[in-house]
Amino acid sequence: MATGSTPVTAEFGLRARLQGTVPTMSASMARTARLLLENPDLPISLSIFEFAERAGVSAPTVTRFCKFIGYSGYTGLRVGAAAELGRSVGEDSIVGEPGASAHPEMSDEDVLRTFLASHVQALRASADLVNLGDMRRVARMISDAPQVDVYGVGGSGTVAHSLVDRLYLVGVNARAWTDAHLGLMSGAILPEGAVAIGISSSGETSDTIEMLAEARASGAWTVAITSNPHTTIAEDVEVVIQTAPPNDYLDLGSLTSSHVQTFAADLLYLLASWNREEKKERNAAAAMNAISGRRLNSRSARPSPRAAEPSPPKS
Structure with missing residues (x-):
């Protein structure tokens, strides 16, 4: 724990x-x-x-x-x-009945209502479980760390990459690892003051547990994001961020796992970005300027570099 x-x-x-x-x-x-x-x-x-x-x-x-x-x-x-x-x-009347199951015989209205209810319930439950004191503590550590490793496989790996992409834009030296070999090597050479975050809904994903353990052995400050704070991944970490369990809406419950993990990851990013407000604004402006010409409507409004070049003389 x-x-x-x-x-x-x-x-x-x-x-x-x-x-x-x-x-x-x-x-x-x-x-x-x-x-x-x-x-x-x-x-x-x-x-x-x-x-x-x-x-x-x-x-x-x-x-x-x-x-x-x-x-x-x-x-x-x-x-x-x-x-x-x-x-x-x-x-x-808003969130529906916990334990509901969607099926093909449902009316269109009931399918949408049940599907929405499963996601609303999962996100609300995650908000209930959030400890903002712990979240702010993790965000501060992330902001001050020389390097942040985020580990996850499968759907959790997608969330890990999403978190790293956001942190990178506010100047955090963050990296996502979904391959155990690469993650273990990174964890073994983390610098002093590094932060390592493991994401696993079940809390028992062996690759993620091993990568996080390697980082902890190197002296990293460790965090677990999981739906069960009494699982292996939560052992000996500094902070456990608990998300909603995936089984509240039967067959629909598993579809909400990535959403509740993203909820926690995005909240971490938001809090961390507040600690780096100046860099956030500067980087955001530079990043938007870099991609401003990549949208089709922007391209059509101005000539492409090729079109502006003079035609070669005819022979």
Whole structure:
């Protein structure tokens, strides 16, 4: 688990916290989580002892369970349950029913509504799980680092490249690695003060874990972006950035993984860019000037370099 990271303190996000951490819970905690997923209002009306009895566990287990999913204790869980319930009642018509599944027999309206709902729910859950204190801390480290390595494979690799492309434009010496051999070599020679970020929704992608571990062994300050803060990639890193788990909308859930990762990556970029405002403005102007002539409407408005050249004399 991350060392020195700030505990999650937001009231919202109870459902996302449960779904993201159930796979790594003990049997008794998983039983408690399932009870809470099926009856999210129970903590509002039950004492810790009554809730423990319903779950078939002890009161100390309930307390450990609360801390495992990011609350300070049962009181925090009750507040989170009340906040989640109050918001869901007001927004069900917008985001739809969690657990919905799209199918070919749906009307066009229902397909679009369910598809949109899956993405809205995933992004909202990620926002609930964000700890801006940790995000600002990571952004500051990125801004000051001599080099930033970002590791990821598959869809996470695409997000890694997107983050690096943005950071590069504000003057951050950032590189994305999706090949384990190249990433391991880069991690082994990172300079002092470097930052290494590993992106893995499952938290168990071996290539990404190994690249991040190599960077950590070289002295890099490490960050994990994952949907489960209790997985291998989150071990011994300085900060864990938790994203929404991908299984809230059944077959549509997996489609949202890259979106919630991009949400976290773009937020990191935004915060980091604020630390480099002068360079951001200068680089943005230079970059836009460099590509201004690459758009078709811009090209048609002025002659091409070839057209401006004088014709060679006829022989």
